[in-house]
Amino acid sequence: MAESTKPPPPPPLQNQDQPKEIGLPGPVPAGARDPAIDYITSKPYRPSTQRIIIDNVDIKNKCFTVSTDISVFLLDPSLSEIRLNLGQYCLLPKEDLTFDGKVTINGIEVEYERTNMAISGFPENQPKSLENFQNFIENIEAKRRYEYKLVLKIPSSLEIKQGQRVMLHIDTKVVNPKKGIHYVLNYTAEGELDQSSHFYTYKASFESSTHEWLPCFDNFNMLAVFDIIIKLPDTLAAVASGEHTDTIEKGDGTVEYVFRQLVPTSAANIGFTIGVFQQFMHPEMQDVMFLCPIGFLPMLKHTVAHCGRVFEFFEELLSSRFPFSCFHVIFVYNLPDEFVAYSGFSILSVDLLYHKKIIDVVQSTRKQIVNAIASQFFGCFVQPYRYRELWLVRSLARFITFLYIERSFGQCEYTFEFYTAMKEVCDYENRFGKICLSPRTRDDIQESFANSSLAGMTSPKQFDMFVKKGELVLRILHNKLGKESFMKVLHRLIYVATHFGQLQRQQMHWYYLTLTVETFFQTVLNVTGREVPSLIDQWIYGGGHAHLEVHYQVNRKRNIIEVEIKQEAKKGRQIYTGPLTVSVQEIDGSYNHIIQIDKEYVKEDIQCHSKGRNKKKKKVLISVGEEVEIDFSRFDPEATVLWVRIDPEMLLIREVNLSQPLIHHEYTVLYERDVCAQLNAIEVFKQTSTIQTIDVLNEVLANEKLFYQ
CATH class of the missing domain: 2.60.40.1730 (tricorn interacting facor f3 domain)
Structure with missing residues (x-):
């Protein structure tokens, strides 16, 4: 008998008269079928x-x-x-x-x-076309x-x-x-x-x-x-x-x-x-044991010394205890992946272990160890229902890993991780076509090299891109809902899985330990009362990224900025429609403006706040709320706009080509504290640079207070 792979429908909406703090699926409405029954009988x-x-x-x-x-x-x-x-x-x-x-x-x-x-070759009686070959695969x-x-x-x-x-x-x-x-x-x-x-x-x-x-x-x-x-x-x-x-x-x-x-x-x-392994019981966690080959124990103790804080962070973040009664971490030789996560047990490479005198690998090693721990919550405890949801649980694990990175290494490191992921995803889609995380029909992946629904049609590089795009989508959702509401959603997933995982004799309820895209967003609705159809259609069911060509000029007579935004449909791109944030750094401070994008070409006027510049004024309030002392000796004495940023919070999956004078990019690198804006400006220097640009870069390198990678 053929096995059905169609998942049961998502849990019904929770009855609004029931208290939500219980955290369990609401009662099934009269006439509706319990999804747990569908799960057990599928x-x-x-x-x-x-x-x-x-x-x-x-x-x-x-x-x-x-x-x-x-x-x-x-x-x-x-x-x-x-x-x-x-x-x-x-x-x-x-x-x-x-x-x-x-x-x-x-x-x-x-x-x-x-x-x-038995695998046979491509049928000789069929025309050799991309569509027929895709059907064959x-x-x-x-x-x-x-x-x-x-x-x-x-x-x-x-x-x-x-x-x-x-x-x-x-x-x-x-x-x-x-x-x-x-x-x-x-x-x-x-x-x-x-x-x-x-x-x-x-x-x-x-x-x-x-x-x-x-x-x-x-x-x-x-x-x-x-x-x-x-x-x-x-x-x-x-x-x-x-x-x-x-x-x-x-x-x-x-x-x-x-x-x-x-x-x-x-x-x-x-x-x-x-x-044959040496053991180390962490002094702060009696249920966590680390093991390594003989001879590596001193480095093991130093490498995992921080892990107690990692467990505390995740338990506080998710408002939940670690899902398994104990946890073993073992370091081995020649591991073919960054780590392998099993239930209550993770395998990592012995190459991650480092001596206490080594500092340059601390961040990269901690990221992998933290990701291995995060994968116990999402991946081993809350599990994908099918392969097509594997990217979702992996992305959830990576996202809470990045939240720990933000706590441990700072906002700049956290932002840099997403900046890097977005750049890689956009570059990949430009080369190989759109990434569709959850295709509904074949048309959704017509322009793609990969099918996220089928493991056999996915390469390791493609799957890595699925996970990274999933991270970006989760960050968009996190910013849209707010951190508190978003973490309530994750807590709900963990709480429900914990409750029903204890009911070992009621096997049909094990369904609630699995996760689909539909049940995830159903949980978002149940917990927050908010629907996010545009996010789902644009970034989950739809593929591609937005490519924005932005040009602006300052109209000094009207004291406005005339902004032009162009989009062009090309391989790997989508035509984005929706709100776009434009951040303008003026003499008097930083101001955010919302532009509504509803077509491929949009022209909008943005009102400036600064009337003129006091030449004696040296300190300027920038976007992070910090006052910085700016040298205006090389700047236009009549200018009031210092630089412009597009989508500064990275609320879209996009690449931006911002056309503005080189001096504005130089001032962005020198005085802006948004690492993404600084990196984008440095990318411009690769194409156009002057002696002044070299001086700017030297000044940045000499500034110990700036973020670096």
Whole structure:
């Protein structure tokens, strides 16, 4: 039976007569269908618990055995088979005769087969066009969901009833995996394995790689609770997802590590690491443990010393406790990504560790560690319903990471992060076409190289752009709602997931631990009472960015600024309509003006406030509320406008080409305290520069009070 991927509808609007501070979904109106019921019935079967036993670990030969028991809730009485995900390096009992294993349902041995996807070439009878090729790729991607499926035949002797639970038992042997598990093998001079050797799981694709070593239902919305038992020689140690509940030492030189993940999660959030590690329990957090290879402990202690403040910040920001009972962070060699986040467990690169005398990597290292912690809230706890929502939870994690950056490193560093992200997104769209975060039809992605709905049609670079554009959209929403209201929305998501995650026997309510674009904005409406249709249509369902060509001149007789704004429809762009903020720095201070953009060419007059300049006046009040002393010796004695900024708060996803005299750009770099305006002015210097420009840059470099990167 084909598996439906259509999500249930978003939760109904909360009854206005109910108190909102409870933070739970409101009562379902009469005649409406509970989305949690739609969630539980959207597939013919769902897992509820999974027990995993890892044994016979042979690091040198890169193999181990996995035995798993999965409790499955059957919803279709006509079922004849159950399909699981299984990687090609997981060998079944009849595929490898070197180990004893079984595949059973309720203790009855069953027939099973592996269904590999056969990929054929582009049909010769079809014209070679971009549209036909796209159809061909999408068909392959649709089939890819069934790649390396393990099909268990339900025996006729087993009577199936709706709502029945059955127990699946599968034994496999993982041999020399090429994906999903990475081995670090170091040898001594005698040819023996060095104690620094270890191996760990990682995510080799955007979706998940857990099926590469574990038979499971490897879909984002197939949640379960997990028990993990890892049997090892007593010379090795293990860390895995969940709470470390027990360590059982056997008398035969072996040890069992027991982990329990009681918060419902997807198989994508299950992983482990095995090797020899040194441990460090953070003195401020008894439930947080850090591990590293032998020899790195002093650097580890120094690198993670700040982490106590990170947890405090997020718990205060989200008005919620850390979602898992404990947290393990392990540093390993040769990690293929910046970090890998599993439920209650994160893996980072040992290259991040630094000595206390090193200062130039402090910011970059802290950003990655903070992002790994933030991903526990959004990504591992609040999870995407499908792949197409993965960018949303990743962007939420990155956004609250940037809020910590603002608290720790200052407003300029926070602004610089978004400035960099916006520049990268706009440059990418100019080269490769629009980024549509949530396409509704094929027309929405007609001009795009990527489809955010299909992992197989997305490259790592494209997915990174999805996440960065998502960060920008969340910042726009944050500024539109206000920080307090926006954080109430995030608190609501965490609170609802916390409440329903504790109801382990009411499996249909696990739906509230997942997130879609629709339910996210439904939560925005429920919490704040505000709808943001223009934001959704422009930046979520629509692709591209605004490109504004801005020119102005000062009419001294009328004491106004005549502003012209042009837009041109080109690759990767959209024609923006809506409000645009223009900030004018005058002699008497900084003033913001709103221009309404309703077409491709707009001409608007802005009234100036300054009547004339007192030549003796040296101090000017700038936009940040600070008075700065300005040298007017090189400036026009009759001028009252010092410089202009377009969309100073970055409330749009845009690129701006502002045409103004070079002296205005020079004064922007020297005296403005908005780092984005300064960087934009420096970009102008690359095209047009003078001896005065060089003097300006030298003066900026000599000023220790200015932000730098």
